Amino acid sequence: MAGMDPAQKKVALRAINYGLHVLTSTDGGEYAASGVNWVSQASFEPPLVMVAVKADSGAAALAGRTGSFAVNVLGADQLDIGKAFFRSTVMEDGMLNGQPFEPGPATGSPLITACAYWFECRVTDTVERGDHTVFVAEVVDAGVRDDAVTPMVLRDTGMNYGG
Ligand SMILES: Cc1cc2nc3c(=O)[nH]c(=O)nc-3n(C[C@H](O)[C@H](O)[C@H](O)COP(=O)(O)O)c2cc1C
Numbered sequence: 001m002a003g004m005d006p007a008q009k010k011v012a013l014r015a016i017n018y019g020l021h022v023l024t025s026t027d028g029g030e031y032a033a034s035g036v037n038w039v040s041q042a043s044f045e046p047p048l049v050m051v052a053v054k055a056d057s058g059a060a061a062l063a064g065r066t067g068s069f070a071v072n073v074l075g076a077d078q079l080d081i082g083k084a085f086f087r088s089t090v091m092e093d094g095m096l097n098g099q100p101f102e103p104g105p106a107t108g109s110p111l112i113t114a115c116a117y118w119f120e121c122r123v124t125d126t127v128e129r130g131d132h133t134v135f136v137a138e139v140v141d142a143g144v145r146d147d148a149v150t151p152m153v154l155r156d157t158g159m160n161y162g163g
Pocket of ligand 1: 033034035036037038039052053054055056057058059085086087088089132159160161
């Protein structure tokens with residue numbers, strides 16, 4: 001039997017469609033915010049999501065330590081905001097990587113006010129395997145600032161993360 005062709009594996013895995021989100025977390029002093037595409041719903045009842053976060057990132061450390069995070073969903077025309085969160089987190093002038101935010105009502109995790117959709121999560125399970133840590137988490141609050149906003153499809157931007 002032939003081994004897996006890495007080029008085919010890459011193209012096949014990149015055929016999974018994703019949005020783009022800003023995952024945020026804080027312990028009240030430290031902040032982390034990261035642009036992430038590896039996000040999916042995982043259960044209706046209870047409402048669960050799963051996210052895969054780079055194991056050696058500040059976001060994985062804070063979400064792991066606090067057991068909570070928020071997911072801010074980017075709109076189709078918000079790639080500029082997404083790009084600001086592919087870099088390390090800078091908290092300056094009360095803004096996260098240049099973006100205004102407010103504390104989420106349930107967990108205090110930063111909600112980026114420019115994002116039309118958000119949900120706050122409490123971690124229920126953590127899978128530490130490979131180079132990303134998977135957090136399974138219950139959605140404990142959610143909000144919609146503008147339901148007319150079309151969420152981004154990462155593929156449409158020409159960017160990708162995966163494969
Ligand atoms: C298109 C794109 C999608 C990304 N998706 C994820 C993701 O799903 N999970 C993740 O941990 N990092 C993802 N990243 C990387 C993080 O945005 C980036 O490594 C992180 O914000 C930098 O924080 P650090 O300095 O703490 O590593 C993605 C990057 C790009 C360019």
